[in-house]
Structures are given as C-alpha cells and as structure tokens.
Amino acid sequence: xxxxxxxxxxxxxxxxxxxxxxxxxxxxxxxxxxxxxxxxxxxxxxxxxxxxxxxxxxxxxxxxxxxxxxxxxxxxxxxxxxxxxxxxxxxxxxxxxxxxxxxxxxxxxxxxxxxxxxxxxxxxxxxxxxxxxxxxxxxxxxxxxxxxxxxxxxxxxxxxxxxxxxxxxxxxxxxxxxxxxxxxxxxxxxxxxxxxxxxxxxxxxxxxxxxxxxxxxxxxxxxxxxxxxxxxxxxxxxxxxxxxxxxxxxxxxxxxxxxxxxxxxxxxxxxxxxxxxxxxxxxxxxxxxxxxxxxxxxxxxxxxxxxxxxxxxxxxxxxxxxxxxxxxxxxxxxxxxxxxxxxxxxxxxxxxxxxxxxxxxxxxxxxxxxxxxxxxxxxxxxxxxxxxxxxxxxxxxxxxxxxxxxxxxxxxxxxxxxxxxxxxxxxxxxxxxxxxxxxxxxxxxxxxxxxxxxxxxxxxxxxxxxxxxxxxxxxxxxxxxxx
Amino acid sequence: xxxxxxxxxxxxxxxxxxxxxxxxxxxxxxxxxxxxxxxxxxxxxxxxxxxxxxxxxxxxxxxxxxxxxxxxxxxxxxxxxxxxxxxxxxxxxxxxxxxxxxxxxxxxxxxxxxxxxxxxxxxxxxxxxxxxxxxxxxxxxxxxxxxxxxxxxxxxxxxxxxxxxxxxxxxxxxxxxxxxxxxxxxxxxxxxxxxxxxxxxxxxxxxxxxxxxx
Numbered sequence: 104x105x106x107x108x109x110x111x112x113x114x115x116x117x118x119x120x121x122x123x124x125x126x127x128x129x130x131x132x133x134x135x136x137x138x139x140x141x142x143x144x145x146x147x148x149x150x151x152x153x154x155x156x157x158x159x160x161x162x163x164x165x166x167x168x169x170x171x172x173x174x175x176x177x178x179x180x181x182x183x184x185x186x187x188x189x190x191x192x193x194x195x196x197x198x199x200x201x202x203x204x205x206x207x208x209x210x211x212x213x214x215x216x217x218x219x220x221x222x223x224x225x226x227x228x229x230x231x232x233x234x235x236x237x238x239x240x241x242x243x244x245x246x247x248x249x250x251x252x253x254x255x256x257x258x259x260x261x262x263x264x265x266x267x268x269x270x271x272x273x274x275x276x277x278x279x280x281x282x283x284x285x286x287x288x289x290x291x292x293x294x295x296x297x298x299x300x301x302x303x304x305x306x307x308x309x310x311x312x313x314x315x316x317x318x319x320x321x322x323x324x325x326x327x328x329x330x331x332x333x334x335x336x337x338x339x340x341x342x343x344x345x346x347x348x349x350x351x352x353x354x355x356x357x358x359x360x361x362x363x364x365x366x367x368x369x370x371x372x373x374x375x376x377x378x379x380x381x382x383x384x385x386x387x388x389x390x391x392x393x394x395x396x397x398x399x400x401x402x403x404x405x406x407x408x409x410x411x412x413x414x415x416x417x418x419x420x421x422x423x424x425x426x427x428x429x430x431x432x433x434x435x436x437x438x439x440x441x442x443x444x445x446x447x448x449x450x451x452x453x454x455x456x457x458x459x460x461x462x463x464x465x466x467x468x469x470x471x472x473x474x475x476x477x478x479x480x481x482x483x484x485x486x487x488x489x490x491x492x493x494x495x496x497x498x499x500x501x502x503x504x505x506x507x508x509x510x511x512x513x514x515x516x517x518x519x520x521x522x523x524x525x526x527x528x529x530x531x532x533x534x535x536x537x538x539x540x541x542x543x544x545x546x547x548x549x550x551x552x553x554x555x556x557x558x559x560x561x562x563x564x565x566x567x568x569x570x571x572x573x574x575x576x577x578x579x580x581x582x583x584x585x586x
Numbered sequence: 587x588x589x590x591x592x593x594x595x596x597x598x599x600x601x602x603x604x605x606x607x608x609x610x611x612x613x614x615x616x617x618x619x620x621x622x623x624x625x626x627x628x629x630x631x632x633x634x635x636x637x638x639x640x641x642x643x644x645x646x647x648x649x650x651x652x653x654x655x656x657x658x659x660x661x662x663x664x665x666x667x668x669x670x671x672x673x674x675x676x677x678x679x680x681x682x683x684x685x686x687x688x689x690x691x692x693x694x695x696x697x698x699x700x701x702x703x704x705x706x707x708x709x710x711x712x713x714x715x716x717x718x719x720x721x722x723x724x725x726x727x728x729x730x731x732x733x734x735x736x737x738x739x740x741x742x743x744x745x746x747x748x749x750x751x752x753x754x755x756x757x758x759x760x761x762x763x764x765x766x767x768x769x770x771x772x773x774x775x776x777x778x779x780x781x782x783x784x785x786x787x788x789x790x791x792x793x794x795x796x797x798x799x800x
Contacts, residue, residue: 501690502711506649507698509601515646529784531771 182370205419207461390433
C-alpha cells in the first residue's frame with residue numbers, strides 16, 4: 104500500500120456552514136429544474152427507470168433532490184484500489200493525500216521552451232522516471248504524452264496504457280474516449296490490477312455518449328471511478344467562483360447519481376479542474392488564484408459535507424513555457440492550498456506550457472514540491488520527546504548547543520525536509536561546482552534514475568497478452584474505419 | 587586485550603562518551619599502550635569523517651563523534667605525556683569569535699570539525715578581545731589563528747587582530763583564516779587574511795591546505 108501523506112492538521116475551510124448549505128441548495132435547484140443533458144439513449148432510459156425525469160426530445164434528465172442526496176450517501180468516504188504490485192495499492196479518501204502526475208500533449212526543450220512530438224521510447228522513459236519518483240503515486244489517462252510519434256489518435260489511449268503498465272507498477276486512470284475503456288479493462292485484468300475509471304462531463308451541464316458508456320463499463324467491472332468536469336469560468340461556467348462551483352457541482356453530482364445507480368457503493372473520487380478564461384486569448388488561465396479558491400471550497404463541500412474523496416488537478420498546469428520561477432510558484436501555490444483544504448489527490452508532476460507539454464525533468468522538480476506540500480499537512484508532532492524541555496534546560500545558554508545531542512541525531516532526520524534537487528550549496532562551493540541550478544540537478548537525477556531504476560517487469564505471458572490486446576484494438580478500430 | 591580496543595572504536599561509532607571514557611580507563615589499567623589507544627580513536631573518527639564525505643553521515647554525527655574524542659583523548663594525552671611521547675597532530679589552531687560578537691555555534695562547529703580532522707584546537711570562546719587573541723598566539727604558538735564574526739559591525743575586529751599580529755611580529759609565523767555570516771572572500775582578502783571558508787567543512791579543508799603549504 105502506498106503511504107502517501109497523512110493529514111494531521113485541521114483542513115482549511117473558508118466557507119461558513121450556511122454558505123456551504125446555500126451552494127448545495129443551489130446545486131439541487133439546477134439538477135431538479137434544468138437538469139443535465141445526456142447524449143446517450145441508453146443512459147436516458149437507465150436514469151428514467153431509476154427515478155429521474157427524462158425529456159427524450161431535449162435529451163434532458165432532471166434529478167429529484169432526494170435521489171441526489173441518497174446517492175451522495177452511498178459513496179464510500181474512502182476506497183481501495185489494487186495495483187499489479189501490492190506496494191502500489193492505494194486507499195483513496197479520508198485524510199490521506201496522494202500525488203498524481205500531470206500530462207502534456209508533447210515533450211519540450213526545457214531551456215528554449217520549444218515543443219515537439221515524442222517517440223514511444225521517450226514515453227516509456229518518462230513513465231519509468233515517474234515510477235521511480237517517491238512522491239508520485241499514480242497516473243491519469245494518456246500520460247505522460249497524449250501525442251506519440253507514429254501512433255494514430257484512436258490507438259493513443261491503448262498504447263499509452265500499455266506503456267504505463269509495462270514501465271510502472273503504479274495505478275493508472277483509464278480514459279473514456281473512443282472505447283478506450285474496453286482495452287484498458289482487458290489490459291488491467293491481464294496483469295491482475297484495477298484502474299481508476301473515468302467519467303467526464305462536457306460543461307455546461309452535458310454528458311457525451313463516451314462518458315456514460317464508460318460509466319456502464321467501469322460499473323460493470325467494479326473499478327472505482329474518477330469523475331471530472333472542467334468548466335471555464337466566464338465561458339462554460341459562470342465567471343464567479345461561487346457560480347462556477349454550483350454548475351460544476353451539478354455536473355459532478357449527476358455523475359455520482361448515475362454511478363451509484365449503476366453499482367451502489369462504487370468508489371468515486373471527484374476531480375476539480377476549473378479555470379478562469381483568459382479574456383484576451385479565450386484559453387484557460389492556468390495556475391490561477393481563482394482555481395485555487397475554487398479547489399478550496401470544492402474540497403470543503405465534497406470532502407466535509409458530501410464525504411466523497413477529492414482530486415485537485417489545477418496545480419498540474421502552469422502558463423509558463425519553461426521550468427522557471429513562474430512555473431514553480433504557480434504550482435506550489437495551487438498545490439499547497441489544495442492540500443491544506445483536504446484534497447485526497449493532487450495532480451502535479453511534469454506539466455509545462457499549460458497542457459501543451461510534459462517533461463520528466465519537470466516531474467523530478469515537481470516531486471520536491473509534492474514532498475514539501477505533503478510534509479506541511481503532516482503538521483507538527485508535540486510530545487514530551489519533541490518538546491525537548493529537559494534538553495533545553497540541560498544545554499542552557501551559549502556556549503551550549505544542540506549539535507552534539509542524540510536528540511538532534513534522531514529528530515533532524517525525522518523532521519527536516521531535504522529537497523532532492525534544490526541547490527543548497529554555499530556560495531563558494533556553488534561557484535566551484537559550475538553554478539548549477541535545480542534544473543541541472545534534476546537533469547542529473549533523470550540520468551541516474553534511467554541508469555539505475557528498473558520497474559518490476561511483466562511476466563512473459565502478461566507481456567504477450569498486452570500485445571494481443573493491442574492487436575485486437577487495432578482490428579476493432581480498422582473495422583470501424585478509424586484506421 | 588584486542589576486544590577493549592574494538593569496543594573503544596565502537597563507542598566512537600555509537601557516539602557514547604561515557605563508555606569511551608570508561609573503556610579508555612580500562613585499557614590503561616590493562617596496560618595497553620596509550621598511543622595505540624589514541625590511534626584507535628583517531629582511526630574511528632576518520633571513518634566517520636569518510637562517511638560524512640560520502641554523504642552517508644551528517645554534521646550532528648561528526649560533532650557527536652568529535653565530542654567522544656574530546657572526552658577520552660585528554661585521559662590518554664596525560665598518560666602519553668608521562669612517556670615523553672606526543673600524539674601526532676595536523677597542527678595547532680587557536681579559534682574564537684571576535685569581540686562584540688557572542689555568536690558561538692559556527693565557531694564551535696569549525697572547532698569541533700578541526701579536532702575531528704586531527705588538529706589540536708584551542709577554543710577561546712566568544713567575545714574574544716584582540717589582546718586575548720594575541721596572548722593565546724604567544725602562549726600556544728599555533729599554526730593557524732581562526733576568527734569568526736557573524737555581524738557586519740563586528741567583522742572589522744578581524745582586521746584589528748591581524749594588525750596586532752603584525753605589530754607583535756607574529757603575523758609571518760601564523761596563518762590567519764576567517765569566516766562567519768558577515769565575511770566574504772573579498773573581505774578576507776581586503777584585511778589580509780590567508781583564507782576564507784563559507785562552511786565548517788570547507789574551513790577544515792582550508793586549514794589542511796594551509797598547513798600542508800607551511
């Protein structure tokens with residue numbers, strides 16, 4: 104079981120109980136009066152048979168409030184998920200914090216910021232590096248890259264999943280697009296693991312056919328599901344944080360209802376990935392204060408009020424095109440506020456240039472941010488031993504000191520956090536050793552990981568089965584005319 | 587007999603001063619050569635120093651081991667003196683934090699690490715006046731005089747000590763090294779010091795280099 108970080112401090116709450124109630128009441132109002140559009144006929148029929156009001160002409164489902172609240176109560180506050188190596192099993196929820204890597208369309212040059220399409224070998228390599236990173240616990244879908252040289256779009260998800268399964272024992276999330284769940288479920292079963300399912304809304308208030316088809320598939324095999332929305336404040340959601348919280352909640356609670364009706368008690372983890380619109384370019388404004396505030400109140404409502412585990416993914420993307428100051432402060436700020444307010448998973452590692460690129464060196468740098476953030480919520484131990492009152496009395500004033508004490512030798516290692524790739528040299532030593540920065544240390548660590556880290560391989564039989572499933576997927580898409 | 591020496595070595599590795607002292611007494615009682623005992627202690631701390639260099643151990647380990655030597659070594663030195671022999675040392679260092687400055691820990695750390703490296707260290711403490719440095723230099727005839735200053739307001743004291751050494755015709759016989767939060771390489775050069783180090787481990791390397799050069 105992965106340890107993650109155990110939050111021992113009280114979560115940061117910025118809403119009053121009355122404000123939480125007002126937002127929840129508002130969410131129920133949207134779900135009951137306007138409802139959510141479902142593109143999929145099967146989903147409409149299923150929801151109607153389960154007690155929702157369906158307008159087939161508008162493809163609209165209206166949710167009675169009692170049913171929404173009943174389904175919220177059916178969600179476990181934490182759930183277990185099995186990896187192919189027990190050391191990487193996870194129990195998501197409660198007061199644990201895990202880190203998930205982020206993804207990018209392409210790879211990039213961290214010095215010039217120029218992006219390019221990576222090869223499959225580079226994809227494998229980036230996964231292997233993630234497997235070695237101590238604070239990275241799991242992967243999202245189509246990670247690290249969602250473009251791989253020579254791979255057709257419909258084959259991207261299965262090939263990407265195979266790369267992650269082969270090069271890491273850590274849990275992965277599946278994807279909902281283009282029948283990807285079929286192959287992900289088969290591959291997961293072939294190697295004896297579970298994946299996090301995936302069901303994503305298309306804001307405002309809409310679910311695609313892919314999303315509900317995926318929900319039925321994951322429900323059938325009993326994989327826990329990662330639900331997500333992803334509205335843009337001012338475009339696909341209201342411009343205000345409270346308004347964007349209500350529309351996002353309505354989308355996500357529709358998924359909660361559907362999944363709990365498909366398989367009562369199924370594990371759900373709810374992702375917050377809401378950004379303000381960049382009112383000049385029309386794109387999302389990543390690394391923003393508004394996303395951080397949205398996440399803080401999302402965590403308060405979902406974690407404290409609904410009792411449903413949460414993911415916060417806004418920390419993974421930075422507007423910066425380089426591994427620079429802006430990239431660092433945007434990620435640290437959004438990740439730290441997520442952790443303080445009780446997020447169970449924070450997506451963080453590797454993102455550069457918003458969602459356009461990913462780089463394993465960036466992931467190595469971000470692993471130090473994860474360590475700092477995780478260690479923060481573990482809080483401060485206050486015991487007779489840590490207060491060291493007798494020791495302080497014993498040492499007394501100058502020339503007394505603590506450097507030669509057994510207490511120091513024991514506790515500094517337990518309490519002091521040492522980043523792995525930060526520059527900590529004295530000035531003269533820094534000059535002597537070539538003025539290296541954290542980025543260069545991260546580059547050296549990448550080489551070291553690639554030279555030494557060997558993820559637990561699949562058995563020959565499992566490896567052949569993965570190849571067979573990929574071949575089957577290729578034939579399937581060929582028949583559909585997608586290849 | 588050999589087991590007492592092995593235990594003594596282990597006491598250093600366990601950072602156990604009390605045990606090291608009682609074992610040292612036991613060894614002498616059993617008639618072991620005090621020089622041989624001292625060699626064991628020095629070898630033990632060298633091993634800890636090597637592990638520090640490799641990044642396996644840290645400053646608290648090094649300081650604790652040096653403290654063990656600090657407790658056991660004087661007992662041996664007394665016995666060795668009686669035989670008319672001497673424990674070989676890398677050299678003698680007089681160290682102190684300058685007048686007006688009571689910051690101790692950096693200076694103590696350097697003193698401890700120098701001891702661990704095999705130097706004989708005379709620690710004058712903090713708030714040390716120019717006259718006290720000069721007196722100690724005359725009395726102990728050190729190879730190196732080391733000064734610490736944390737404050738920009740007390741840093742000029744280091745210049746005064748160097749000027750006083752010149753006046754007393756002691757400067758050519760003693761290497762002067764400086765350090766502390768307020769000190770830079772440029773400042774060290776401007777006051778005519780022989781060397782500057784930014785951290786305690788660097789100070790030890792600097793002292794070793796200066797002694798070797800003579």
